Amino acid sequence: MYRILIVDDERIEREGIQQLIQEHHLELETLLAANGEIALEILQKHKIDILITDIKMPFMDGLELSEKVSSLGLDIEMIIFSAYHEFEYARRALRTNISNYLLKPVHIPEFLSVVSEAIQACEDKAAEKMRNEQLVEGYNRGLLYEKEKMLLDSLNGVKINTEAWMSPELLEYVQHKHWLHMILVDCRRKFFDIHNDEFIRLLHDNLSYAFDYVNLSEHQSMLFIKHPRPVPKETLRMLGDQIIRAAAGSLELNVGLVIGRAVNQPEQLYDAYTEMEQMLEFKFFMDEYTLLFADEPFEQAGFDEIELNPILDKVYQCLEYNDFTGAKYSIELLFTYLRTKGQFSSLYTKFICSEIMKKVVTREKNRETAEMNHYLEQIHKTVSLQDLKDHMFAILSLMESVSGASPKKAANLKLIRTITDVIDKEYDQDLSLEGIAERVYLTPSYLSYLFKKETGQSLIRYITQVRMDKAVELLNTTNMKIVDIYKKLGYRSSTYFIQTFRNYHGVTPARFREGSP
Template structure:
């Protein structure tokens, strides 16, 4: 749709021209101004295709307006309409490069023919200009592709004699990398112009591949403003094509020598989208909104996860996996491939543990992780298999007698050492709570009671069959405090160790 500006100090005249435009079904975006100064001010802020102006107007007449308008838009099409007595104006208007001159009162057919001719001129000139731009930008693309691929600018100029292109790369102030998860640019070339229009600034576009393109900005745009424009474009594309697009914004370009480096930076910045979901605009200054922790990623975290898998500690397993994912997200020096490799190995370990009691199919599961677009998708996959593992082991009727026997054997061999529920659980790869539960179910008593009973029996045996001093017996059966040992022995047998020994000697 072409934009036409109608300028006349008489409302009736403007209204009559608008009537004729609508009568002959000319598809124009119409703007009205009542004098030359108002019209010139409008043109300084807005581009138009055709200027239709009266000659005699207050403040600034049509000829002066035409002269000033040509300074702003040299190719602007101007039509002047005026009365018979002002033919001298017509001659001057033609010398200013006015496209046509219509006499008042306006003849409708003459008006129609004049507008049609001017539209043809605008269409033809636009086509010629676009052809020139396409030719010029094909050469620009050649230069830009080499620059972003790291070939020194001096080498490009020297090899291809492109001294005249130094000027255009000096004009770029920012770059925006636009990316899709699938082919978009090859199938929607016409939409690129609409994207450029939405940026509201002069840009060059460089297609990199079917899902990536770069926009080069000729003028400075504040980063906050640019982010809003990118979000607006994202919303338009999402609504029209039902796909998401992502943007990485470069730093300000102060030299064409920054182009290659900033392109590499934008590609690195775009990697951040793997670690955050529902975010579409990325820049160097992006602050990841992730909860900070003091724990750093190392192999200890992976060892803990392996241990949680073996002992079936599902709560700790979930917490450790979520912490690992949080650390990966917060530390941007990890590559997607490495992160996917580590997390797929955790999935494989869980799978191998589940396979011991039930046949499950791993085919395609690992591939699914490598196809994930964000780390949150992998997190969901891992949490799902942890839930499945927990359900599987909660339903499975395991025979835990072997583990109980191992615990009993450990207590019998180490009753003189420090023994705790945590130590025993770690020994048989179980959670403390689970071991405590199955031990009581199997033996009828808690683990601590079993340890105390065994120690008291051993102490009793030593009191009956040896002359070892009571303090020494206390240490041999795992007590460090003699008073506490004596009290425990009395609670168990009704006598202190000393009286128990005396009683035993008396009975003899």
């Protein structure tokens, strides 16, 4: 809705125009002023789209007011109205920024025509403004795309054609106007493909430096800090810590950072990026919240066979005699050795674990071999030492479960009873495969496999079954509202609960209650 200011020293005149606007349902918000001085104060405090002003008024007349509006640079549709004997005076005003005029007494059809023209002019200006904003937005999007392409090409070693980058925003790179520090942001879970905009907002909220940003993959993004001089290392360290803390706090995201050396030419980005990628090799052995500098390389340690071989021999011996408890203990010693002896090649670390698992797989020729091969593949997909250790223990637990030992069968059944008891008692909580696995000290993948093997249905299906049975009970025996029932059953969304109920029982909860005895 547009806003109109009516200025006249006679109250009956300005209120009469206001009444005309209301009677003819013109979509205008009206403000009133008794003279030019009061009107000017209103114009300086509020956005006014249309101004109707009398010519002759005390303190400041309408023409002087129109000149003040022009001097302030206000884009307003101005209409003057005056008596017939002031007509020539009013016509001279049209040579300024007045867009139209009305004669007193106001003739209603003429008034409606003039005001409608003013409203249409406002709409035309709004449409033109929107078109201009869209053009600017499109230009900026294209510019952003070109800048991201240039940066990505530089990271991949593609030579930059200086003549192709003529805009000031891109020439700043090829003309060496500033130094760049690249910060590689690495996340172990998939994040940047969906939440990239959220992370960019976080950077704008927490960084005082100018920067550019490109998304590399669902797990990685690159930040380019721009500064006239190389940024001191301690400042970069504080900057990195701030990004890590902000991501953990507002996004609940654990990230690791690798900060590259300062460069001031696009062709230097490729070598600097290669150094940063090599540092990620060592992140495999570290916990979350890792901050590394590419110019502070770690000394890659070698395996000491005198120390390592006895540990591996113990693992193999335990496996030979089906001593899975001893094998797990020896695996624990192996990972303690890997973690405390320095930084190794993650590839060689996975190779050692794969060799252990090959011995596990080749000693079993039953129907579970395909499942074990699946776990073997997972070794090479692990992203951290802890992740690798979890997979090793999961595979050993799988071996133990299919070994045919009756005590193990009883232990599995007891474990399943523990899990079902938890679900039966805590169905109203936020249950998840990961949360339950953590409580019974198993990996989620192994728990899922074991539960399906022992019960014939998935863990998630069992949780749904318990909740759906409880939903039927509440619908049949209580007057509880459906909006309260879904919360009682541990669901966060009523829509998801209703859809699940329909899939399970064939009707919505409301229809079920109507048809229940």
